Amino acid sequence: MAGLRPRAAVASNCLRPAIRRGARHASGAAFGYYTCWQLQGNILNWRSISATKKLWSTVASAKPDDSKFESVDAPLEPQTCEGSFLCGLLKNLPHIFLAAAAKQLQELSYQREESLKRWEHSIGSKEDCLHRRIAELKEHECQRAIEDVMYMLIVYKFFKIEVPMVPNLSKLISNRRLQLWPPRETDLESIHGPEVLELIREHLTSIIRWVHRNGPKINRSTLRIKRLQFVRIYSASIMYGYFLKSVSIRHRLELTLTRSEGVPPIQFLNAQLTNKQEQEGAIGGSSEASSSLRPSSVVNPHDLRGYIMGFDPKTLQLCAKLRSSEASNLIERHSWALFGGDMELSQENDEAVILDPSSLKRLLLEAIAFGSFLWDVEDYVDEIFKLSDS
Structure with missing residues (x-):
C-alpha cells in the first residue's frame, strides 16, 4: 500500500489536466447516450435501428455452427461492467465508441483520485485504516476495469481495419x-x-521453419x-509487435531530431554515450564498462534494421520492456483465452x-498486430489514467 501514497500526488497533478483534455474530445451526445443506457441497466440487449451492419468472416472448421464469427468478438470476454458496456457499444454504435471509452477512462481516473x-x-484519524483499505480495493477495481477498457480499444482497432480476431x-479445432x-x-x-x-516477414519465416524442423x-x-x-510463440510474437512499434517510433523521433542538427542517428547515439562515459569518468566511473556500451557501426544508420543493430543491450531491453503491468496482464489473459483458458496447462496434458x-x-x-495496437492503446490510456509501472 506504500506505493499508493505517491500516486495520489500524481493523480492530483497529472490526471486532472488529462481529464479535462479528454473531456474536450467526447461529444455531449455520446455522454447523453451513456447516461441513458446506464439508467436503463440493459445495455447489451439494446438494439439500434441505425446499428452498423456486422462484419462476418468465414473460418474453416469441422464445426459448422462455429464457422463464422463477428469482427467485434474476441477470445477474452470483459469481466467488468465498463468492458461489457464498451463491448455492447462497439456492436451497436461503433461511431461513438471512442467518446464513450474516453468517458470511462475519465470516470475511473476520478474515482481512484477521490x-x-x-x-x-x-x-492520523481513527478512520485511517478504513479509508486505506477502501483505496486499496478501489485501486484493484480500477485496474481490472482499465484492462478491460484497454482490451476493447484493441478490439476496436481490429474492427477499424475490418479484420475479425480469431x-x-x-471452437475451431477438430x-x-x-x-x-x-x-x-x-x-x-x-x-x-x-521496413517493419x-x-x-523474417520473424514469420524463422518461426515456421523452427516449428517444421522441431516438430514431427x-x-x-x-x-x-x-x-x-x-x-x-504467440505471446512472444505479441511482444515482438510491441517492440517493433516502440523501436519504429523511437527511430522516427531520433531521425527528426538529428536531421535538424545535421548528425546521423547512430552518430547522435554515440555522442550521447560518449557524454555519459565522460560524466562517469568525472565521478570515478569505469571507462571500460562505459565503452562496452558503445554500439557497433552499421552500413546504413537511417535504415530501421541498421538502427536496431546499433542498439546496446540496455537500449534493446528498454525498447522491449512493457511499460505497464496492465499491458503485461492483458497479454497473459488474451493468450490463455485464445488457447483455451487453461492456465494450468502442463507437459502431461499438453496436446x-x-x-x-x-x-x-x-x-x-x-x-x-495485437502488440502494435497494445503500444498505441497503452500510450493513449496513460495520458488519462496513470498506469502502473511494470
Whole structure:
C-alpha cells in the first residue's frame, strides 16, 4: 500500500489536466447516450435501428455452427461492467465508441483520485485504516476495469481495419486440426510500414521453419506443434509487435531530431554515450564498462534494421520492456483465452495441434498486430489514467 501514497500526488497533478483534455474530445451526445443506457441497466440487449451492419468472416472448421464469427468478438470476454458496456457499444454504435471509452477512462481516473484523497485526509484519524483499505480495493477495481477498457480499444482497432480476431481455438479445432480461412495477410500487414514489414516477414519465416524442423515430420504443408509451445510463440510474437512499434517510433523521433542538427542517428547515439562515459569518468566511473556500451557501426544508420543493430543491450531491453503491468496482464489473459483458458496447462496434458503454415502465419500476424495496437492503446490510456509501472 506504500506505493499508493505517491500516486495520489500524481493523480492530483497529472490526471486532472488529462481529464479535462479528454473531456474536450467526447461529444455531449455520446455522454447523453451513456447516461441513458446506464439508467436503463440493459445495455447489451439494446438494439439500434441505425446499428452498423456486422462484419462476418468465414473460418474453416469441422464445426459448422462455429464457422463464422463477428469482427467485434474476441477470445477474452470483459469481466467488468465498463468492458461489457464498451463491448455492447462497439456492436451497436461503433461511431461513438471512442467518446464513450474516453468517458470511462475519465470516470475511473476520478474515482481512484477521490479514494486516495479521502485516505490522505483521514491519515492520523481513527478512520485511517478504513479509508486505506477502501483505496486499496478501489485501486484493484480500477485496474481490472482499465484492462478491460484497454482490451476493447484493441478490439476496436481490429474492427477499424475490418479484420475479425480469431476466437477461442477450441471452437475451431477438430481432431487436433486447425485451419483458418481466409488468412487476411494483406489486411494485417497493411498496418505496418515497409521496413517493419520486412522484419515481420523474417520473424514469420524463422518461426515456421523452427516449428517444421522441431516438430514431427508429417509433410511440407502440415505443421504439428504442442499447445504450450504455441502459447509461448504467440505471446512472444505479441511482444515482438510491441517492440517493433516502440523501436519504429523511437527511430522516427531520433531521425527528426538529428536531421535538424545535421548528425546521423547512430552518430547522435554515440555522442550521447560518449557524454555519459565522460560524466562517469568525472565521478570515478569505469571507462571500460562505459565503452562496452558503445554500439557497433552499421552500413546504413537511417535504415530501421541498421538502427536496431546499433542498439546496446540496455537500449534493446528498454525498447522491449512493457511499460505497464496492465499491458503485461492483458497479454497473459488474451493468450490463455485464445488457447483455451487453461492456465494450468502442463507437459502431461499438453496436446499437439496440427495446422498448415498459412493458419500459423495468420495467428502470428494477428499477435504482432495485437502488440502494435497494445503500444498505441497503452500510450493513449496513460495520458488519462496513470498506469502502473511494470
